[in-house]
Amino acid sequence: MRAALLLLPLTVFAAAPSGEETYKIRCAGCHERTDPRVPHRTALQQMSTQRILRALDFGAMMTVAYPLNRQERQAVAAFLGKNVPVPAPPASAFCADRSVKLAVASAVTSKDAWNGWSPRADNTRFQPAEAAGLSIDAVKKLKLKWAFGFDGDVTAFAQPTVTGGQVFVGGAGGIIHAMRADSGCLQWTFQANGPVRSSILAVPLGRQHALLFGDQTGWFYALQAETGKLLWQKKVEEHDAARLTGAPVAHDGVVFVPVASWEETRSLDPTYVCCTFRGSIVALRIRDGAQVWKSYMVGLPKETGKNKRGVPQLGPSGAGIWAAPTLDAKRGVMYVATGDNYSSPPTETSDAIIALDLKTGKIVWSRQTLPGDAYNSSCGTDKLNCPAEDGPDYDFGSSAMLVAPPGGRELLLAGQKSGMVYALDPQRQGEIVWQVRIATPGPLAVTSVGVQWGMAADGQKLYAASSNSGRERATDPLDIRRNIMDPNQGGGLTALRIADGSRAWYAPPIVCAQGAPSGCSPAQSAAVTAIPGVVFSASMDGHLRAYSSENGAILWDFSTAREFKTVNGVKATGGSIDGPGVVVSKGMVFVNSGYSRFGGMAGNVLLAFEPE
Ligand code: HEC
Numbered sequence: 132m133r134a135a136l137l138l139l140p141l142t143v144f145a146a147a148p149s150g151e152e153t154y155k156i157r158c159a160g161c162h163e164r165t166d167p168r169v170p171h172r173t174a175l176q177q178m179s180t181q182r183i184l185r186a187l188d189f190g191a192m193m194t195v196a197y198p199l200n201r202q203e204r205q206a207v208a209a210f211l212g213k214n215v216p217v218p219a220p221p222a223s224a225f226c227a228d229r230s231v232k233l234a235v236a237s238a239v240t241s242k243d244a245w246n247g248w249s250p251r252a253d254n255t256r257f258q259p260a261e262a263a264g265l266s267i268d269a270v271k272k273l274k275l276k277w278a279f280g281f282d283g284d285v286t287a288f289a290q291p292t293v294t295g296g297q298v299f300v301g302g303a304g305g306i307i308h309a310m311r312a313d314s315g316c317l318q319w320t321f322q323a324n325g326p327v328r329s330s331i332l333a334v335p336l337g338r339q340h341a342l343l344f345g346d347q348t349g350w351f352y353a354l355q356a357e358t359g360k361l362l363w364q365k366k367v368e369e370h371d372a373a374r375l376t377g378a379p380v381a382h383d384g385v386v387f388v389p390v391a392s393w394e395e396t397r398s399l400d401p402t403y404v405c406c407t408f409r410g411s412i413v414a415l416r417i418r419d420g421a422q423v424w425k426s427y428m429v430g431l432p433k434e435t436g437k438n439k440r441g442v443p444q445l446g447p448s449g450a451g452i453w454a455a456p457t458l459d460a461k462r463g464v465m466y467v468a469t470g471d472n473y474s475s476p477p478t479e480t481s482d483a484i485i486a487l488d489l490k491t492g493k494i495v496w497s498r499q500t501l502p503g504d505a506y507n508s509s510c511g512t513d514k515l516n517c518p519a520e521d522g523p524d525y526d527f528g529s530s531a532m533l534v535a536p537p538g539g540r541e542l543l544l545a546g547q548k549s550g551m552v553y554a555l556d557p558q559r560q561g562e563i564v565w566q567v568r569i570a571t572p573g574p575l576a577v578t579s580v581g582v583q584w585g586m587a588a589d590g591q592k593l594y595a596a597s598s599n600s601g602r603e604r605a606t607d608p609l610d611i612r613r614n615i616m617d618p619n620q621g622g623g624l625t626a627l628r629i630a631d632g633s634r635a636w637y638a639p640p641i642v643c644a645q646g647a648p649s650g651c652s653p654a655q656s657a658a659v660t661a662i663p664g665v666v667f668s669a670s671m672d673g674h675l676r677a678y679s680s681e682n683g684a685i686l687w688d689f690s691t692a693r694e695f696k697t698v699n700g701v702k703a704t705g706g707s708i709d710g711p712g713v714v715v716s717k718g719m720v721f722v723n724s725g726y727s728r729f730g731g732m733a734g735n736v737l738l739a740f741e742p743e
Pocket residue numbers: 153154157158159160161162168169170175178182183186187190191192195196207208211608609610611
């Protein structure tokens with residue numbers, strides 16, 4: 132019974148946190164100083180509540196705010212900031228004609244769309260020739276067409292959806308933008324409750340279209356694509372640390388929402404009751420948001436002991452789902468890829484590829500590739516909340532790809548943060564057909580060495596970039612980054628033959644140039660994209676590179692780590708590229724640049740390219 136009570140968030144019983152108290156404990160140590168590197172409290176008091184909250188959620192204060200729950204964030208932002216409305220974009224940022232026309236239902240499924248995480252439900256991130264509209268020669272001639280700045284953000288991490296001449300994209304400030312693909316002018320914006328990084332899925336709804344996406348605070352939305360009007364919103368997960376990062380997918384009037392969390396970093400607070408989050412998929416009816424089913428990846432957590440401070444510890448927990456499910460309508464299932472457990476006991480469903488029944492959400496089979504992986508952020512610091520297993524934190528952070536090579540059997544291809552790539556047999560409960568290591572940890576690497584946000588596959592080969600990076604802990608107490616990136620270590624792109632996993636080629640990483648800004652790293656953790664003849668892989672060094680899928684030679688290279696003149700008049704720079712990858716549609720290439728998390732170079736820009 133005692134354990135059961137503990138399952139409820141403790142904040143239910145505690146008084147609402149005081150913003151002043153939170154400020155004193157968590158902020159004053161730095162913000163009462165007179166140091167030119169730290170804005171003084173009096174400067175923070177000139178900012179809007181929204182801007183301060185944004186700094187805590189996905190801005191400059193993101194790492195500092197890791198131990199703070201939602202209420203504490205809101206309370207401290209309200210205590211410090213001014214309660215003023217967020218300024219609307221200037222009229223000059225909008226199109227002369229603001230109408231959004233996705234006239235036919237098929238616009239969202241049209242052949243040239245990049246709608247959601249991958250152009251098709253197989254999650255291969257492959258755009259076929261006609262839809263891509265780019266030959267190898269055209270790729271070599273790509274030029275910047277327009278840049279769009281995310282006002283007030285230091286991170287750009289939402290993959291755009293491109294369909295019917297439209298771009299729909301979220302941002303760290305929680306704003307959804309509808310804009311024209313050819314010019315980047317705005318048609319409408321919508322303010323969500325929290326940062327939005329999941330890619331947006333457009334689906335027909337009646338005579339119009341719905342845009343489906345989740346935010347970083349557990350809310351899921353349906354907007355009318357034509358107007359930006361809210362159709363419905365639903366909190367799909369009550370856990371305070373929930374975050375909806377993976378893109379939704381839809382089938383037969385139902386949308387499937389993957390649920391992950393940042394509870395791992397909450398554990399940095401030794402008084403935090405670690406851990407209670409459970410990864411899940413939530414199925415909602417697209418029409419009205421009604422829940423059809425919810426399927427958890429681990430059972431109910433129970434008290435397992437206490438940490439050295441006497442704070443209860445709970446488990447099992449974790450197995451968050453960070454990436455879009457892969458639909459296999461033919462077999463009536465979807466495949467999801469799970470992350471690590473956060474506390475003991477570890478479960479058989481962490482670091483696994485799991486098949487769920489589309490109708491019920493029941494687990495049909497589960498293939499774990501790494502047992503016993505329980506980890507949270509305290510393992511890297513005071514270890515007070517660290518489970519006995521202590522990692523190694525090798526999540527699946529990306530979707531499995533369902534491929535059917537010509538003449539070969541169907542395979543599920545999955546890349547793990549461990550550096551392993553697996554081919555599983557969807558016909559035989561995910562039996563492993565082959566496994567290959569594409570990266571090994573270097574001396575300074577922490578956690579991720581292999582596939583982080585996603586691979587790509589064409590008919591013959593798969594392309595896996597390595598997120599391996601070197602990182603050192605910051606020693607300067609005012610350095611708000613938890614890690615400093617090593618400019619010489621990490622990265623690399625491997626092509627494997629799908630049939631047997633043999634290596635076709637390897638394109639080594641390119642180390643950061645002399646004098647590159649701090650935060651530069653050759654790591655390639657962003658998702659990879661393929662079109663016929665070309666593979667796009669972006670790097671934490673800010674470069675976006677196109678490789679020949681034949682031999683890995685670099686065909687085109689564009690450095691995004693600089694200032695850009697933007698179509699909406701916002702001061703914008705590019706930085707590290709991480710998270711989502713490149714989107715290709717109808718002869719245009721889109722990418723977000725700026726990913727300050729993990730010590731990378733900050734940025735706030737969406738870039739669109741077209742051949743000269
Ligand atoms: C370890 C020191 C440290 C702590 C603790 C800290 N800050 Fe900061 N804060 C900084 C530094 C340094 C900057 C300047 C960052 C920059 O300009 O890149 C900053 C900048 C900010 C900004 C401006 C961001 C922007 O968008 O311009 C806000 C708002 C802020 N802090 C709020 C907070 C709040 C609220 C807390 C407590 C929850 C907090 N900080 C705790 C060091 C700290």
